[in-house]
Amino acid sequence: MRCPSCGSLDTQVKDSRPTEDSSVIRRRRVCLACNFRFTTFERVQLRELTVIKRNGRRVPFDRDKLLRSVQVALRKRSVDPERIEQEVSKIVRELESLGENEVTSETIGETVMEHLRNIDDVAYVRFASVYRNFREAKDFRAALDELSEDGKPIVPAERK
Template structure:
């Protein structure tokens, strides 16, 4: 593993342990050249995923890009980083288990929205505003109406007999 400080390939693993959800191995490393300490993560990758963009371009799937977009949607929300990591791991597993090596941005977006809806309503609307390209306030109103209609309990809508 290359040292991020000096670029040396002479590094040593000092500690290894699984993450909380056991989806990765966290390795604490030290550079033997400059003594810089850093952490790496090792994850299982079932298959190489290629993302088909809306313009038809094909690019490799980037887990870190997915994480960054979710961090933006969840900015200033009370969600623990561990929960976010678990959600990203679950989304990646869902995408890999589709059995396709090429996936569309729509498939990724819908999967992300499903998981965000369960995690945080505000982040869901933030993400939807970018993903669905909201242009006016009515688009936000429609998204909020859809959220509130999903939240309503169907039993509560049935009048009670006296």
């Protein structure tokens, strides 16, 4: 592993432990050249995924981009960062278990929306507004109607 401080390849693992759901190994490392300490995470990757964009372009799947998208949707919402990481891992496993090496961006978007629906209604609507390219207020109403169809009443939060 390359040291992020000095670039040396001479690093040593000081501590390894699994995360709560045991899907990731957290490793504390130290650079033997400059004594810089840093953390790495190791996770299982079932297959190399390629994303087929709407315009037909093919790009490698980027888990970090998916994580950032989910984090943006959940910004300023009271969701534990560990839960966000777990949901992103579930989404990635679900995509990898489809059995295909290529997955469409639509499949990814719909999968993310399913998971966000179970986490937070506001995050679901935020993500849907970007993913589905909302143009008018009625587009938001349709997304809210989808949520209420699930038997979840949409009730405004009480003002403090």
